[in-house]
Amino acid sequence: MNVALIILIIETILIGMIPRAMPIFASALGETVDQSAGILNLGVEGIMLMGAITALLVDFFYHNPVLAFLVAGFVGLIFGAIHGILVISMKLDQTVIGTAIWFVGWGLSGVLYAATFGLSSSPPTVPTLPHIYIPYLTNIPFFGRFIFGEDPLVYILIGALIAVDYFLNHTKQGLNLRTVGHDPRVAEIMGVNPYLYRYAAVLFGGFMAGIGGAYITLGIVGSFYFDITAGMGFIAVALVYFGKWKPYRVFVGTLIFGAVYVFYFMMEDLYPKIPYEFYQMLPYIVTLIMILVIGTRAKPPASLAIPYIKGE
Amino acid sequence: MNTKEPIIRMENIVKVFPNVVANDGINFEIYPNEVHALLGENGAGKTTLMNILYGLYKPDSGNIYIYGKKVNIKNPLYAQKFGIGMVHQHFSLIPYFNVLENISIGLNELKINLNLEKVKKKLEEIMKKYGLLVDPEKRIEEMSVGEMQRVEILKLLFRGANVLILDEPTSALTPQEVDELFRSIRDLVKEGKSVVIITHKLYEVFQISDRITVLRKGKVTYKGLTSETTQEALVEAMIGKSVSFNDFSREQIKVEGSLRVEGLTLYGKGNVPIIKDVTFELKRGEILGIAAVAGNGEKELIDIIFGLIKQNSGKIILDGKEIQNKPVKNRIEMGLSFIPAERLTRGVAAGLALYYNSILHDHWSEPYIKHSIINEQEMRNFARKIIKSFEVVAKSEEVLAKQLSGGNLQKFIVGREMLRSSKYILAVNPTSGLDVSATQMVRQALVNMRNSGVGILLSSEDLDELVSVSDRIIVMYKGQIVGSFERHEFDKIKIGALMLGKNA
The missing domain is CATH 3.40.50.300 (P-loop containing nucleotide triphosphate hydrolases)
Known part of the structure; x- marks a missing residue:
């Protein structure tokens, strides 16, 4: 292999990994905030599916991607609120409820799709998001396209990353939220309302999972099919552990996932004899290994997945 | 004023x-x-x-x-x-x-x-x-x-x-x-x-x-x-009533058997010895106190004898049989009991009812388990017996262990270990956090057990406690035994100095 080819491969991976990483990243960023407040939301997968179908329906009928994202985020927020009522106020088991949320999103998204478009018709399509090309800058070789040629949501999500990291680590409210995740009893004694912060976290987490799901339909595929998320929601949850609840690390984790995803597309072209299911499995295996190697030593918020019962 | x-x-x-x-x-x-x-x-x-x-x-x-x-x-x-x-x-x-x-x-x-x-x-x-x-x-x-x-x-x-x-x-x-x-x-x-x-x-x-x-x-x-x-x-x-201190009646009965520790050694990180060549003998019908400032190997010593930590070398001999390589279960069956310092995390299963907790250490044997079937009535009876004879303040045997206050929980644990038939009891700070009358009660119970022929190895942070109940006291410092006192030789100043590594 010559140098030019290697550079081409790297460039392809760089350009391709961003859109692949974004749905997971949006959801994982929400989950990071969720978990920092002590809420484990295993239902991300289901909420992403709801976001994906919602975005398709809105964009298909109203041709307005901005509206589609907002409505998808709102639906995610509703799911987050339901999750919150069940696990924060009713103090039910977070693992069980998270799984239930996943199933509801999984089934409901399929039903909505089938009820609207039928089962046999060819899948409906919507245009994917336009990319922003900046004259000259985008044409910089190697990483011009990578940095200056993404769709608007990518830049918005990068902004969200910076904002969430600043919020968690450099604001009083962020400290309060992390306190709630470590020990809600301490938070309460210090005059911080644990329920308030936990609700805020689940609403944000739900909203971001909705956006993440919407990005699959509007940012990558331009359509919807049953179980389109294919486990990305669970990868998002896993990458929060990999990222040790630090937004920037979580971001890096999702980029690695995206890179492996693109890599498997290329390998599939190079070695078509190996069944494509094997390649499809690769990103998930890499994520698993990443977590095994790095994530096992991670120290989760001390009260993660433990409901707060006043006075106990 | x-x-x-x-x-x-x-x-x-x-x-x-x-x-x-x-x-x-x-x-x-x-x-x-x-x-x-x-x-x-x-x-x-x-x-x-x-x-x-x-x-x-x-x-x-x-x-x-x-x-x-x-x-x-x-x-x-x-x-x-x-x-x-x-x-x-x-x-x-x-x-x-x-x-x-x-x-x-x-x-x-x-x-x-x-x-x-x-x-x-x-x-x-x-x-x-x-x-x-x-x-x-x-x-x-x-x-x-x-x-x-x-x-x-x-x-x-x-x-x-x-x-x-x-x-x-x-x-x-x-x-x-x-x-x-x-x-x-x-x-x-x-x-x-x-x-x-x-x-x-x-x-x-x-x-x-x-x-x-x-x-x-x-x-x-x-x-x-x-x-x-x-x-x-x-x-x-x-x-509400005046209690007398240090007033335990001691009787001597002769029971054969002893728990012997020979040349016990344990290394920590970087080959630093935590316990170094510890040898002593605990006879039945005797209370042997271990006096040590926390962190001088006294905790590990007890854990090793019970089988929770593996020693690097040395022997533990219980009634003539070497047990240093035996699992905890065997040691319990041979008559060893343990009252740990961490009552809520190691002494009980915090989320279980008291009657379940009452049979820990005996949860595989009759009368509680017969042909693999749990006999709940027996468990409840035993739990009630503990609650009654050790004045544990609990509504019933169905209360969860974690719902008891610290002092009551300790009374329950001490009661459990004392009422089960054991030959030797390893006790770590059994009265820490207890009030005056509960402390008195636990100490009395220790001496009663001793009088009935049980050997008790008592590790305590409270020197007064050791002096009031022990027959002998050994002092540990940096993992070694640095002094040994018979009851008539007890001198708190001397013992205290040895605990701090000074020559008495």
Whole structure:
């Protein structure tokens, strides 16, 4: 292999990994905030599916991607609120409820799709998001396209990353939220309302999972099919552990996932004899290994997945 | 002193919990520039009363006045606004955060930006003023208990606390740390603060307090200045009857058998010896005390004998059989019992009912298990027997272990190990955190067991306890036995010096 080819491969991976990483990243960023407040939301997968179908329906009928994202985020927020009522106020088991949320999103998204478009018709399509090309800058070789040629949501999500990291680590409210995740009893004694912060976290987490799901339909595929998320929601949850609840690390984790995803597309072209299911499995295996190697030593918020019962 | 007006007056406070009246019409006053000791046995209602003042509980009736004005303290935030701060026995700190972050949680002075520099500046002023020093950047999880306590007090001072309530502040401190704490308390009072200390330790009251209120079963039984009272009067107020100390009748019966440890050695990280060549013999019908400052291998020694840690070399011989390579279960079946120091985490399964907990150590054997079937009735009977004979305050055997107060739980565990038929008992701090009468009861039980032919290896932080119940005492220092005393040779000063590594 010559140098030019290697550079081409790297460039392809760089350009391709961003859109692949974004749905997971949006959801994982929400989950990071969720978990920092002590809420484990295993239902991300289901909420992403709801976001994906919602975005398709809105964009298909109203041709307005901005509206589609907002409505998808709102639906995610509703799911987050339901999750919150069940696990924060009713103090039910977070693992069980998270799984239930996943199933509801999984089934409901399929039903909505089938009820609207039928089962046999060819899948409906919507245009994917336009990319922003900046004259000259985008044409910089190697990483011009990578940095200056993404769709608007990518830049918005990068902004969200910076904002969430600043919020968690450099604001009083962020400290309060992390306190709630470590020990809600301490938070309460210090005059911080644990329920308030936990609700805020689940609403944000739900909203971001909705956006993440919407990005699959509007940012990558331009359509919807049953179980389109294919486990990305669970990868998002896993990458929060990999990222040790630090937004920037979580971001890096999702980029690695995206890179492996693109890599498997290329390998599939190079070695078509190996069944494509094997390649499809690769990103998930890499994520698993990443977590095994790095994530096992991670120290989760001390009260993660433990409901707060006043006075106990 | 008596002409002073109280800052805080609690009047006729009543608080009823299911099954128990915690506070039964209590009047309590806090005066400026004073250390007020709130004295009483476990479950007397001390902490409940202070939690009411701190806004954690709502009283069923009664009023609170601050500077003569009636107030309603709805939650800790209100209490803090009124200048009241409380340090609980379980610290309210996030171990993962450093001092500055812990102080900044929910801090009103900060708006949005977490300006730790600003917090640090103010903290340093407070530290200087009261002589309470900690490293502001240090994480709580890296701190000693004494340091954590200082952080807790600083946190309250930071929020402008005028009245500091300390719940059992000395229970987890070393003697040096206790001295330091008492010095700080005096400095605080000098600077115009008032301090309430909740305790059940009599001698502390005389060391530090100006005024005393004694509670018993939810009622005030004594109130007055420390300078005008006596130890006897307080004991009587606390427990209602006078108890005698050090008065155990010893009988000698001859039972064959011994637990022998030969050349036991354990290495820690980097091949540093934790236990080095320890040899001793515990006979049946004898109490052998281990005197050591915490962290000198005494904990590991007990764990090794019970089989929880594997030794690097050495032998453990129980009634003539080597058991050093046997699993815990075998050792239990051969007659070994264990009363661990960590009662809630190692002594019981916290989330299970008492009757399940009553058969731990025997949960594979008859009469509780017959042909793999649990006999619940037998378990319940045994649990009831423990509850009855050790005066455990519990509604029934169905109560969960974690719902018992610390003292009651310890009585339950001690009762369990003593009522099961064992030949040797390994006991670690069996009376720590217990009140006077419970302590007396446990010690009596230990001696009774000894009289009936059980060998007891007793590791205790309380030298008085060792001296009062042991037949022999061995002293451990840096993993080695540095001294051995027969009962008639007991000398607390000599033993204490050896514990600190000095030559007696």
